[in-house]
Amino acid sequence: MQPDEELFTRQLPTDRFREQTDPVLQLEEINVNFDGFQALTNLSLQIGVGELRLA
DSSP, X not given: OOTTSTTOOOOOGGGGXXXXXXXXXXXXXXXXXXXXXXXXXXXXXXXXXXXXOOO
């Protein structure tokens, strides 16, 4: 990706100290219930460096 592309994420100088597997966001066993409706059951995910982009 190039800086002029819509989803470009720039790297920060501190990123060089991160491991590739080091998560920026980590969720484990998330459950969401709406009046008895189980919307999410045991959701787990990890988002690593450079994977999260905002539009």
